[in-house]
Amino acid sequence: MKQPIVILISACVATVGFVGWRVHEMRSERVNHFALVQDPSRSFTGGCASLVGSAEAVLRNPGVSRDSTLTVLVLGDDSTAHEPQRLASYSIPPQP
């Protein structure tokens, strides 16, 4: 009579412990984020190819996880008081 109860309690404790561990891990999971800054000035000859190439490098980064984001800024000019403008913001698809 005592043995099944002990087994039941042990199973419950193990289950609760496992669920708690997973919840803790999920909450403390580190999410890395990424940003690109593009210089559209006439002195920089890299153009949009450099931005796309950099984006590809980011997508290949091993630190990318499910909730990672990619924000793309473009440098400002007199019309924006030199403040950069946000060109786009994406949630990064996991690596294929």
Added chain:
Amino acid sequence: MIEGRRANGERQQVLLQDLLTRCESVRPTSVSPIFLGVKQAIANLRAEGCKDGSQCSLWVSTDLEENGVRAIKERIDHARHGKEPLPKPLYNSGIMVTFCGFAQTAGRLVDPSGREIRKAVARDPHRDDRLQAVWRSMFTKPELVTFVPYCPKPNNLQAYEGAAAPRPDYRALLALAQTLGSGVQAHAFVNDGVRACFVQSLRFLGYAVVFSHGRDVDEHVIAKAVSMHHCISHFVLASGDADFCPLVDLLHARGIRMLVAAVPTSCSRSLIALADAYAEIPVTSRRELGAVRQPQAAYSESQTLICPVSVSERRRCWTRSR
């Protein structure tokens, strides 16, 4: 599992296509406030959740020639201590910063019309070292800052360019002009590098194609507009370039009504303000265009000019044009 991998690959491709399209809509500038851009990018990464132990990453595509913060420019130019104090170093713990493309710089700076604005400072190994030293000193964790002379090359840029990104719908543009008047002359100004099939398709749609042997077509657009000013009542300019503002003023002085059709993200506000009317340029996807596809560099410099004229005056105009 295989489907999932393929779907993620497709999503990444869509992301890169979208990024390329947005990037191409950005107008070139004459200033490089790099420090402010990097500062805001780091602030944004912090807001997203990057902390000290994170492995966040920031890529900056630039030639490092700062001209927004005078103190940094002074240090880069003279190597000695400048008069103005440098800004406070950026707190980049947990953020890897990569500057790429510092060797991708122009020797001479030109404006959109191809006129030389100024010559860039000639580079030598000392200046390259100084650029890196100054920028490294602008971070609290310089060991997390790296410099790459050339930015990574995209694996398949042509595939992204060939995607179904929106492109001007030249047929719809012509139809838009035809709503303003009965006699319409349409001119497409194209520069070197445009494919023959694209030129043929423009002619097929009813455009007179004018070639500009060089990067810039603005002068040809202005010359054509001036030559036709006496016989047109409306003028549709498919361009967002602020360099056309004086042309708008000129045509207004002649009593000609101006319609500007352009991509909203790359249209000058002053041009919109000057025009009598503004319309978003009709767009289509490249897939719809079928075989019609032109190099991107050519598209970015191409302008389309449409001049509606009244029926009674059309004959006179065409006779004079000849």
